[in-house]
Amino acid sequence: AERFREQENSQDGAIYSALSVFFSSLLISSASVCMAECPPLGMESHKIDPDQLSASSMSQYIFAPQRARLNMQGSDDEDDMRGGAWCANSEDRIHWFEIDARRETEFTGVITQGRDSSNENDFVTSYFLAFSNDTREWTTIHDGYADWLFFGNNDKDTPVMNQLAESVVARYIRIIPQSWNGSLCMRLEVLGCPILDPADVQYRQNEVTPVDYLEFKHHSYSEMVALMKSVNEECPNITSIYSLGRSSKGKEIMAMVISGNPTEHEIGEPEFRFTAGLHGNEAVGREMLLLLMQYLCKEYKDRNPRAQQLVEGIRIHLVPSLNPDGHEEAFDVGSELSSWTTGHFTDNGFDIFKNFPDLNSILWDAEDKGLVPKLTPNHHVPIPENAEIAVETRAIISWMNTYPFVLGANFQGGETIVAYPYDSLRLNKPPEDEPRVIPDESLFRWLAVSYASTHLTMTHNYHGSCHGGTAAGMHGIVNRAKWKPITGSMNDFSYLHTNCFELSIFLGCDKFPHQSELAREWEKNREAMLIFMEQVHRGIRGIVKDQQGNPIANATISVEGIHHDVTTAPTGDYWRLLNPGEYRVTARAEGFSPVTKLCVVGYQSGATACSFNLAKSNWDRIKQVRRCHPDLILPFNTWHSST
Numbered sequence: 001a002e003r004f005r006e007q008e009n010s011q012d013g014a015i016y017s018a019l020s021v022f023f024s025s026l027l028i029s030s031a032s033v034c035m036a037e038c039p040p041l042g043m044e045s046h047k048i049d050p051d052q053l054s055a056s057s058m059s060q061y062i063f064a065p066q067r068a069r070l071n072m073q074g075s076d077d078e079d080d081m082r083g084g085a086w087c088a089n090s091e092d093r094i095h096w097f098e099i100d101a102r103r104e105t106e107f108t109g110v111i112t113q114g115r116d117s118s119n120e121n122d123f124v125t126s127y128f129l130a131f132s133n134d135t136r137e138w139t140t141i142h143d144g145y146a147d148w149l150f151f152g153n154n155d156k157d158t159p160v161m162n163q164l165a166e167s168v169v170a171r172y173i174r175i176i177p178q179s180w181n182g183s184l185c186m187r188l189e190v191l192g193c194p195i196l197d198p199a200d201v202q203y204r205q206n207e208v209t210p211v212d213y214l215e216f217k218h219h220s221y222s223e224m225v226a227l228m229k230s231v232n233e234e235c236p237n238i239t240s241i242y243s244l245g246r247s248s249k250g251k252e253i254m255a256m257v258i259s260g261n262p263t264e265h266e267i268g269e270p271e272f273r274f275t276a277g278l279h280g281n282e283a284v285g286r287e288m289l290l291l292l293m294q295y296l297c298k299e300y301k302d303r304n305p306r307a308q309q310l311v312e313g314i315r316i317h318l319v320p321s322l323n324p325d326g327h328e329e330a331f332d333v334g335s336e337l338s339s340w341t342t343g344h345f346t347d348n349g350f351d352i353f354k355n356f357p358d359l360n361s362i363l364w365d366a367e368d369k370g371l372v373p374k375l376t377p378n379h380h381v382p383i384p385e386n387a388e389i390a391v392e393t394r395a396i397i398s399w400m401n402t403y404p405f406v407l408g409a410n411f412q413g414g415e416t417i418v419a420y421p422y423d424s425l426r427l428n429k430p431p432e433d434e435p436r437v438i439p440d441e442s443l444f445r446w447l448a449v450s451y452a453s454t455h456l457t458m459t460h461n462y463h464g465s466c467h468g469g470t471a472a473g474m475h476g477i478v479n480r481a482k483w484k485p486i487t488g489s490m491n492d493f494s495y496l497h498t499n500c501f502e503l504s505i506f507l508g509c510d511k512f513p514h515q516s517e518l519a520r521e522w523e524k525n526r527e528a529m530l531i532f533m534e535q536v537h538r539g540i541r542g543i544v545k546d547q548q549g550n551p552i553a554n555a556t557i558s559v560e561g562i563h564h565d566v567t568t569a570p571t572g573d574y575w576r577l578l579n580p581g582e583y584r585v586t587a588r589a590e591g592f593s594p595v596t597k598l599c600v601v602g603y604q605s606g607a608t609a610c611s612f613n614l615a616k617s618n619w620d621r622i623k624q625v626r627r628c629h630p631d632l633i634l635p636f637n638t639w640h641s642s643t
């Protein structure tokens with residue numbers, strides 16, 4: 001056996017030395033052209049249009065070539081069947097998949113992936129690559145003796161990258177599958193650099209000129225912390241860094257607060273939050289928030305009036321990475337290979353976004369029993385005892401309860417849409433049969449539209465959406481319950497347990513885009529982020545005080561016709577987001593007589609001031625009088641008439 005192994009080894013050795021000669025020749029040639037790795041052409045991001053894609057055949061329409069985008073998600077839903085890959089017709093003998101880059105391109109590599117499917121195990125295990133400038137003459141990559149066989153996938157989900165030893169310049173690329181498991185199905189991405197024609201001025205005008213002080217790159221955890229510290233050093237008067245708590249692997253969940261007076265709540269100033277990275281592999285939001293920190297600091301110092309207004313009028317909390325362990329996992333695999341789920345969950349396996357206690361069921365059950373609002377409040381639903389919660393979620397909940405947040409959004413990825421709550425689905429009783437609608441729906445729709453319509457591309461529609469779902473609609477906004485309902489979401493929890501209105505912003509099809517995309521992403525999102533923050537000033541705000549001028553904490557503010565109240569902060573101030581209109585608003589507090597006022601919200605910017613002074617309720621006064629003068633008998637009318 002020993003000898004046999006030796007023999008085997010020496011044979012391997014011979015093959016290896018032959019190969020290494022070959023490889024080193026490739027290495028030399030590639031070194032001589034000094035090949036840089038090119039970014040994805042945009043199968044996953046949808047930069048590549050459907051009409052740039054073609055194939056030898058397709059098994060059915062739902063497996064058409066445009067389903068071949070990397071990380072495309074399929075659906076077995078009867079009403080909305082969508083293939084999780086391009087699949088070829090099995091009766092054909094020759095198979096290829098072709099991309100027209102539309103311009104001369106330096107191709108440097110290919111990433112392949114099998115079919116997204118819950119039952120099937122379809123993936124391509126080997127393929128040839130061919131290139132052309134005109135689709136008539138094709139040049140295959142070969143080693144001088146035979147076509148070069150690239151090894152593909154070993155399972156249906158994990159992307160596998162093949163980098164070319166030497167880049168190829170062409171307009172068209174073909175992937176020519178040679179072997180596969182199950183049916184011939186695949187998803188892919190192609191790496192390439194467009195070759196710019198210097199005369200092509202049009203194209204260059206569309207390029208983004210990056211602003212020099214901004215850092216467009218993906219940041220590791222330590223780089224993120226270092227960047228936050230440097231912004232803090234740059235703008236010590238308006239920034240402060242704190243931690244929400246630790247992740248399961250012990251990383252601090254870092255936040256930066258930006259405001260005129262960052263370390264304390266100023267009476268009347270609303271608190272706002274942007275969070276990102278609940279799913280660690282959805283990396284765009286994290287970078288947008290790091291860019292926003294740099295931007296606000298710099299623009300504030302440069303006395304940009306808009307930035308000054310934002311910073312001085314709002315206490316802005318930015319949390320770029322709610323799931324730092326997940327991000328690290330995805331970051332280590334890299335932007336191109338992190339796939340759909342690597343780093344999506346926390347280290348303990350939780351999907352934080354839907355790991356919040358389910359308060360919807362509690363409120364809806366109470367509503368069905370007719371208890372709301374007389375016996376059960378329509379807000380601040382208490383957390384049930386038995387909730388199983390990740391350490392990260394626990395930290396987020398305690399943070400949500402610490403600051404009087406008014407408005408917030410969490411950045412996600414894998415779609416290009418703004419999704420507003422309710423996120424959880426319960427159908428009303430027939431004949432209505434419609435999902436339950438959040439009481440503040442018209443406001444949430446406005447908030448969603450304010451982001452989506454300001455974002456440079458969110459209202460463009462990719463034949464429905466990134467994955468072909470039909471619910472996306474035309475305006476880049478969707479009600480989550482009607483789209484992909486989930487229970488225990490951060491948005492529903494925030495609305496039902498705190499005063500903060502929160503929604504989800506999905507920044508793009510590619511969850512973890514190449515870093516060369518970040519400058520463009522910033523351009524797409526910058527104005528939308530600013531506009532969204534400014535929405536915190538929509539509606540009414542004020543202070544609830546007693547007759548001696550002391551603030552009343554935890555007073556309830558009810559708006560007639562909207563069955564969701566908010567409460568005052570410990571400092572007596574409140575904010576009630578509302579669309580323009582006239583509202584009858586009532587302030588109530590334990591021991592005081594309620595007061596109702598008409599408050600008008602106009603179209604101009606800035607919240608309408610609507611403060612309340614509450615008098616001790618007569619019942620309370622009577623109790624007090626009784627305590628002091630137990631023998632006194634008050635005639636009924638004395639107190640009733642003054643109510």
Ligand SMILES: *[C@@H]1O[C@H](CO)[C@@H](O)[C@H](O)[C@H]1NC(C)=O
Nearest residue numbers: 104131132133139169170171
């Ligand atoms: C395509 O044309 C370019 C020159 O315009 C040439 O360098 C390249 O080799 C051609 N590619 C193929 C595959 O023929």
Ligand SMILES: *[C@@H]1O[C@H](CO)[C@@H](O)[C@H](O)[C@H]1NC(C)=O
Nearest residue numbers: 121122154155156181182183
């Ligand atoms: C290959 O496909 C078959 C079914 O076609 C499946 O049973 C098998 O698990 C697949 N192999 C792998 C490695 O997934």
Ligand SMILES: *[C@@H]1O[C@H](CO)[C@@H](O)[C@H](O)[C@H]1NC(C)=O
Nearest residue numbers: 233234235236237238300301
């Ligand atoms: C911070 O505030 C101090 C005084 O309030 C001021 O002198 C200083 O210029 C400010 N620094 C920055 C960086 O804004």
Ligand SMILES: *[C@@H]1O[C@H](CO)[C@@H](O)[C@H](O)[C@H]1NC(C)=O
Nearest residue numbers: 377553554555556567589590
């Ligand atoms: C706020 O008031 C409600 C009653 O309106 C009460 O149940 C709740 O305990 C109070 N919360 C605090 C923090 O005082």
